[in-house]
Amino acid sequence: xxxxxxxxxxxxxFILVAYTxxxxxxxxxxxxxxxxxxxxxLFDSAPTRVTVLVPxxxxxxxADHILEALLFSDYPRDRLExxxxxxHSTDRTLEIIKHYAKRDPRVRTMHRGNGRPGKPxxxxxxxxxxxxxxxxxFDADYIPGTGLLRGLVAPFTDPAVGAVMGRVVPLNCGVNxxxxxxxxxxxxxxxxxxxxxHNLRLLPQYGGTAGAFRRTAYHAVGGxxxxxxxxDTELTFRLRLGGWTVVYANRCECYExxxxxxxxxTQQIRRWAIGHTQCFRRFAWKMITDPGLRPIxxxxxxxxxxxxxxxxMLALALIASLLIFFNxxxxxxxxxxxxxxxxxxxxxGNFASxxxxxxxxxxxxxxxxxxxxxxxxxxxxxxxAVVTEALITHGARRLFGGRTGWQKTERFRS
Amino acid sequence: xQVPIYHRSYxxxxxxxxxxxxxxxxxxxxxxxxxxxxxVILPFHGRWVVALLEWMRIPVTPRMSYxxxxxxxxxxxxxxxxxxxxxxxxxxxxxxxxGLVLLMPLSRLTPLRVIGGVASLVSGVSGTFFYFAxxxxxxxxxxxxxxxxxxxxxxxxxxxALLAIIxxxxxxxxxxxxxxSAMTLLYAYWFSAIxxxxxxxxxxxAGLIWLPCIYFLGGFLLDFLxxxxxxxxxxxxxxxILRQRREVWRW
Numbered sequence: 001x002x003x004x005x006x007x008x009x010x011x012x013x014f015i016l017v018a019y020t021x022x023x024x025x026x027x028x029x030x031x032x033x034x035x036x037x038x039x040x041x042l043f044d045s046a047p048t049r050v051t052v053l054v055p056x057x058x059x060x061x062x063a064d065h066i067l068e069a070l071l072f073s074d075y076p077r078d079r080l081e082x083x084x085x086x087x088h089s090t091d092r093t094l095e096i097i098k099h100y101a102k103r104d105p106r107v108r109t110m111h112r113g114n115g116r117p118g119k120p121x122x123x124x125x126x127x128x129x130x131x132x133x134x135x136x137x138f139d140a141d142y143i144p145g146t147g148l149l150r151g152l153v154a155p156f157t158d159p160a161v162g163a164v165m166g167r168v169v170p171l172n173c174g175v176n177x178x179x180x181x182x183x184x185x186x187x188x189x190x191x192x193x194x195x196x197x198h199n200l201r202l203l204p205q206y207g208g209t210a211g212a213f214r215r216t217a218y219h220a221v222g223g224x225x226x227x228x229x230x231x232d233t234e235l236t237f238r239l240r241l242g243g244w245t246v247v248y249a250n251r252c253e254c255y256e257x258x259x260x261x262x263x264x265x266t267q268q269i270r271r272w273a274i275g276h277t278q279c280f281r282r283f284a285w286k287m288i289t290d291p292g293l294r295p296i297x298x299x300x301x302x303x304x305x306x307x308x309x310x311x312x313m314l315a316l317a318l319i320a321s322l323l324i325f326f327n328x329x330x331x332x333x334x335x336x337x338x339x340x341x342x343x344x345x346x347x348x349g350n351f352a353s354x355x356x357x358x359x360x361x362x363x364x365x366x367x368x369x370x371x372x373x374x375x376x377x378x379x380x381x382x383x384x385a386v387v388t389e390a391l392i393t394h395g396a397r398r399l400f401g402g403r404t405g406w407q408k409t410e411r412f413r414s
Numbered sequence: 415x416q417v418p419i420y421h422r423s424y425x426x427x428x429x430x431x432x433x434x435x436x437x438x439x440x441x442x443x444x445x446x447x448x449x450x451x452x453x454v455i456l457p458f459h460g461r462w463v464v465a466l467l468e469w470m471r472i473p474v475t476p477r478m479s480y481x482x483x484x485x486x487x488x489x490x491x492x493x494x495x496x497x498x499x500x501x502x503x504x505x506x507x508x509x510x511x512x513g514l515v516l517l518m519p520l521s522r523l524t525p526l527r528v529i530g531g532v533a534s535l536v537s538g539v540s541g542t543f544f545y546f547a548x549x550x551x552x553x554x555x556x557x558x559x560x561x562x563x564x565x566x567x568x569x570x571x572x573x574x575a576l577l578a579i580i581x582x583x584x585x586x587x588x589x590x591x592x593x594x595s596a597m598t599l600l601y602a603y604w605f606s607a608i609x610x611x612x613x614x615x616x617x618x619x620a621g622l623i624w625l626p627c628i629y630f631l632g633g634f635l636l637d638f639l640x641x642x643x644x645x646x647x648x649x650x651x652x653x654x655i656l657r658q659r660r661e662v663w664r665w
């Protein structure tokens with residue numbers, strides 16, 4: 001038993017070292033090398049027709065902000081369609097959407113009172129009626145800038161591009177410690193992780209909001225699966241396996257509202273962890289065996305898909321460590337625990353390694369906020385517990401034939 | 415003519431390979447000092463812990479061990495926990511209950527609840543072990559001190575290597591890299607002695623039953639926390655330095 005525990009810790013340490021090396025490579029790439037940018041300076045006088053989808057479920061607090069912001073877009077009026085989807089709302093969301101639809105012909109109302117609720121199903125329904133070749137999706141709490149749509153659409157000039165992802169910037173980062181920590185996490189995730197993956201011709205992730213995809217590519221890979229909680233990750237991998245490329249556009253920044261309470265944050269992590277792991281099950285092997293991908297791309301894709309599995313792995317490592325400890329192996333444990341302490345803190349969370357956060361802060365030129373970096377330990381501790389619990393619960397539900405449903409993220413704007 | 419767009423996506427940190435090399439070398443220097451001066455530095459660490467414990471009026475017998483380096487022994491660390499006695503039973507029951515109460519409302523998890531919950535559960539496990547098999551607990555305070563000092567020595571060697579690599583790539587003067595590496599190491603040395611003193615004092619008063627909790631929660635995770643803190647300070651300082659320099663853009 002103790003030998004098995006030691007072997008487990010050895011393998012765990014090896015995996016964590018691999019993730020740390022990955023994050024170090026990404027950070028050094030961003031610090032020392034030139035970045036690739038996907039045709040963002042291209043100005044098309046007759047751009048492609050675009051459909052913007054805004055799925056909303058009880059979004060009365062934020063609905064008018066995003067619709068107002070979209071109407072200020074500099075995208076040619078005759079080539080822009082905005083479909084605001086009211087998905088089973090019980091508040092004033094539909095009323096707000098109708099108000100904007102009456103005010104501007106570019107806005108179309110789609111009311112979903114029947115059928116399966118949830119973002120993937122809502123998007124599937126809306127895309128069936130969309131007229132644009134490029135589909136841009138925003139969550140309701142996002143506030144896109146005037147030129148964002150042009151920036152997101154420009155890379156599609158390359159016919160191989162299936163999806164484009166913009167950078168997400170928290171709007172409410174100064175509210176409390178949590179929002180400040182999430183601001184650091186987002187900076188690392190986009191400024192370093194996504195951009196480095198784009199630079200290294202790996203697979204940047206289409207994040208489901210503040211991003212766009214080609215409608216023909218979407219249909220070619222079979223659309224969204226409403227059973228998957230991370231429809232964005234799923235689409236990313238289906239597109240890549242279908243031969244399309246995914247582009248990250250760092251200059252296309254869009255504001256979002258990050259969770260302001262730990263309760264909402266745990267809901268968010270739970271959904272991401274389950275969705276991501278569903279995608280791991282579906283795509284890990286396909287990515288490894290796809291002959292069209294470079295070996296390094298396959299390895300990185302699997303590491304990206306498996307990121308949330310690190311949490312239960314660490315929780316199990318604690319149990320294995322206790323077993324070894326009470327069997328007199330404190331000497332042996334030292335080696336593993338040093339490795340675990342250093343590597344684990346660098347691997348867990350939503351792409352928030354401390355090295356990447358430091359790099360992102362340097363590139364953004366805003367140094368003061370990085371002093372909160374040690375407090376990211378709180379995020380780390382919570383992530384381990386929540387992700388572990390979420391994956392165990394989801395696994396148990398699957399075992400007994402149940403299903404994990406979609407949960408809406410609570411908004412805080414007044 | 416196309417007008418370049420000044421956006422933070424195009425900001426570039428122009429660190430040259432020679433600068434990186436210099437930064438890494440300077441960052442490694444404190445590690446070399448530690449390695450070469452181990453025979454002086456380790457006994458001094460031990461003497462410091464002994465002095466602190468004596469100041470706290472805890473009886474201490476210094477002993478030479480492990481390759482002639484000084485280690486400390488707290489001779490009187492009672493187990494306080496003979497098998498089937500009340501003390502381990504209370505620790506076990508309280509640990510399990512508090513742990514479950516903190517962790518079980520899964521919808522209300524917060525970082526402090528998680529950290530507190532894990533600490534309580536580890537105490538609960540320890541209490542249970544001591545209740546049923548306290549006499550088979552495989553360590554003494556001396557074992558703990560031995561393991562601690564050896565592990566900390568490894569940490570002291572890791573710190574300069576880690577900081578040399580991660581700070582070496584930043585556009586910092588090599589002297590500043592050296593400064594941060596040395597400062598982190600000094601803090602590690604000081605903090606290690608303080609922690610070991612406090613932990614041994616705690617074991618002296620409360621018994622070995624708390625050793626697992628101390629080992630798992632007061633050990634390397636705390637070491638890594640101050641390393642990250644110093645890294646954060648170095649990055650913060652770098653951004654201030656960069657503001658005084660001419661911006662480099664790469665389109």
